[in-house]
Amino acid sequence: MPTDIANMVKVFERPASLTGARFTYCPGCSHGVITRIIGQTLDELGIAERTIGLAPVGCSVFAYLWYKCDALQVAHGRASAVATGVKRARPESIVFSYQGDGDFASIGTAESIHAANRGENITVIFVNNQIYGMTGGELAPTTLVDQKTSTTPDGRDPTLFGYPIRFSEVIAQLDAPAYITRQALYDTKRINDTTAAIKKAFEYQVEGKGYSLVEILSTCPTNWRMTPLQSNEHVENVVTEVFPLGDLIDRG
Amino acid sequence: MGERLLLRGNEVIAEAAIRAGCECYFAYPITPQAELLEHMARHMPRLGRTFVQAESEIGAISMVYGAASTGVRTMTSSSSPGISLKQEGISYLAGSNLPAVIVNVVRGGPGLGNIAPSQCDYFQATKGGGHGDYRMIVLGPSTVPEAGELTILAFDLADKYRIPVMILADGLLGQMMEPVELPEPVDLESLPAKDWAATGAEGRDPNIILSFDLGPENLKQMNLVLQEKYREIVNNEVRYEESDSQDADIVIAAHGTIARIAKSVVRMARAEGIKLGLFRPITLWPYPYEPLRALADRVDTVLTVEMSAGQMWEDVRLAVAERAKTPFYGEMGGVVPTPLTILNEVRKHAN
Numbered sequence: 001m002p003t004d005i006a007n008m009v010k011v012f013e014r015p016a017s018l019t020g021a022r023f024t025y026c027p028g029c030s031h032g033v034i035t036r037i038i039g040q041t042l043d044e045l046g047i048a049e050r051t052i053g054l055a056p057v058g059c060s061v062f063a064y065l066w067y068k069c070d071a072l073q074v075a076h077g078r079a080s081a082v083a084t085g086v087k088r089a090r091p092e093s094i095v096f097s098y099q100g101d102g103d104f105a106s107i108g109t110a111e112s113i114h115a116a117n118r119g120e121n122i123t124v125i126f127v128n129n130q131i132y133g134m135t136g137g138e139l140a141p142t143t144l145v146d147q148k149t150s151t152t153p154d155g156r157d158p159t160l161f162g163y164p165i166r167f168s169e170v171i172a173q174l175d176a177p178a179y180i181t182r183q184a185l186y187d188t189k190r191i192n193d194t195t196a197a198i199k200k201a202f203e204y205q206v207e208g209k210g211y212s213l214v215e216i217l218s219t220c221p222t223n224w225r226m227t228p229l230q231s232n233e234h235v236e237n238v239v240t241e242v243f244p245l246g247d248l249i250d251r252g
Numbered sequence: 253m254g255e256r257l258l259l260r261g262n263e264v265i266a267e268a269a270i271r272a273g274c275e276c277y278f279a280y281p282i283t284p285q286a287e288l289l290e291h292m293a294r295h296m297p298r299l300g301r302t303f304v305q306a307e308s309e310i311g312a313i314s315m316v317y318g319a320a321s322t323g324v325r326t327m328t329s330s331s332s333p334g335i336s337l338k339q340e341g342i343s344y345l346a347g348s349n350l351p352a353v354i355v356n357v358v359r360g361g362p363g364l365g366n367i368a369p370s371q372c373d374y375f376q377a378t379k380g381g382g383h384g385d386y387r388m389i390v391l392g393p394s395t396v397p398e399a400g401e402l403t404i405l406a407f408d409l410a411d412k413y414r415i416p417v418m419i420l421a422d423g424l425l426g427q428m429m430e431p432v433e434l435p436e437p438v439d440l441e442s443l444p445a446k447d448w449a450a451t452g453a454e455g456r457d458p459n460i461i462l463s464f465d466l467g468p469e470n471l472k473q474m475n476l477v478l479q480e481k482y483r484e485i486v487n488n489e490v491r492y493e494e495s496d497s498q499d500a501d502i503v504i505a506a507h508g509t510i511a512r513i514a515k516s517v518v519r520m521a522r523a524e525g526i527k528l529g530l531f532r533p534i535t536l537w538p539y540p541y542e543p544l545r546a547l548a549d550r551v552d553t554v555l556t557v558e559m560s561a562g563q564m565w566e567d568v569r570l571a572v573a574e575r576a577k578t579p580f581y582g583e584m585g586g587v588v589p590t591p592l593t594i595l596n597e598v599r600k601h602a603n
Contacts, residue, residue, distance in 0.1 A: 070450035073462035085318025114307035
């Protein structure tokens with residue numbers, strides 16, 4: 001039976017807020033999914049034309065290429081401080097920073113905590129894959145105990161390297177933030193949850209409610225030495241034991 | 253011109269920045285520039301402008317990067333150890349072609365040093381304190397009123413060339429009070445539009461602010477653009493002051509506070525028959541090599557005097573290039589030479 005193209009309904013397409021530039025991410029990595037969700041959110045809220053995105057250092061250094069919005073590439077760890085400068089200078093703009101775990105929770109510790117503590121009206125997308133992807137799979141602040149990385153070849157020994165830091169929980173101790181949540185992407189439900197969380201985070205900014213942080217447990221099949229499927233199972237079965245999912249603060 | 257005010261150098265720089273249209277100021281407390289921060293804290297919010305006491309110097313310069321990216325006039329200030337922390341951000345500002353003003357009220361170093369006046373950050377300011385092939389315009393005020401004038405100029409030059417500009421002051425200048433007349437505030441609407449700024453891409457293609465390209469050929473091109481800009485600045489923006497040099501046998505080469513002290517030394521020397529003049533660079537980068545070289549052809553000696561171990565001295569020797577003798581006298585650690593100690597140095601070189 002010939003396909004009746006005229007009567008087909010388009011149920012899925014690239015968000016209008018994405019440029020269509022090819023991603024530079026490895027197969028199976030979650031960055032692409034997160035990027036799509038952000039694009040979809042900018043579409044749904046109709047805010048792309050007043051959004052300024054901040055690309056970090058690391059695998060997502062090219063993040064400024066994906067969105068049809070103004071963007072800055074910023075120094076490693078400094079995105080939350082830069083976002084402060086952008087938002088204070090242009091309060092009418094929508095500002096989001098996209099930061100990995102090394103960026104947000106290690107080298108940018110001071111900038112991250114203090115932007116949150118000032119309650120800056122910005123949205124932080126915090127991508128936690130427990131490893132330094134771009135530089136070759138080194139220890140991250142979030143690396144699990146006993147996890148092998150290129151700088152902990154025998155596994156993370158907590159007596160030498162400390163424990164994985166639950167940075168969202170640290171920030172959740174503060175009085176100012178409006179919304180802090182941890183999400184994952186290992187199945188359809190979790191992708192839908194993450195989509196809802198990212199949307200809420202941007203909505204809070206639009207409504208002037210203040211600082212929002214969406215931590216997303218991401219995968220790094222390349223440096224984890226796992227298939228994409230194994231990576232998703234690893235997040236579901238192992239990573240979420242250390243980094244439990246759910247809202248930590250919602251003062252909306 | 254506005255009313256006559258009696259203010260500290262730090263306050264004059266702050267007030268001049270406000271009148272120059274600085275809309276966002278970010279800084280972290282440090283002596284001896286705390287009055288600058290405090291003046292901004294009092295006045296910026298009342299004007300509906302942004303004052304943020306940042307979590308660190310790194311945070312402050314990163315906030316400047318963000319604000320500058322959106323096209324507003326923005327500034328940070330600090331003193332030596334804090335300026336060291338800002339070097340990452342300064343390199344990014346330079347690489348991303350962003351205008352910003354950075355004030356260094358220099359104190360004794362290295363390390364924690366002390367809070368007394370010094371000129372020991374000259375290398376850091378003029379030779380590239382951060383990573384990469386970049387330059388920054390560096391202005392060296394010598395008096396409190398000039399600190400105000402140069403602060404306003406700094407904002408204009410920063411915008412004109414899309415470059416970070418540093419005011420290199422010192423603790424003495426920051427703390428000293430003098431009467432000043434500052435100009436009326438600029439009309440923000442009158443400032444040139446910045447079509448490159450990140451303001452939201454409504455009705456146009458996105459503006460992207462960045463300092464990197466992974467392709468060597470592309471990054472080379474970005475560097476060539478910077479170098480062309482620096483050549484233009486060298487050709488157009490050299491500023492200096494030359495006084496009592498027409499008949500001079502000796503000139504003192506000095507910048508900032510020391511140049512001011514040297515003016516007293518010139519009077520004292522001439523009273524005892526020594527034909528002494530003064531050469532004072534106002535732009536420390538671009539350095540006035542050519543005017544100093546021309547002067548060196550007419551004098552026997554160019555005596556460099558600094559509150560450092562001889563940092564600007566290197567530029568003086570580069571300019572003079574054996575055309576005259578180039579002795580040096582410097583003090584370190586926050587010691588400010590008196591006119592008499594400098595005069596004694598001059599006497600050693602007078603025939």
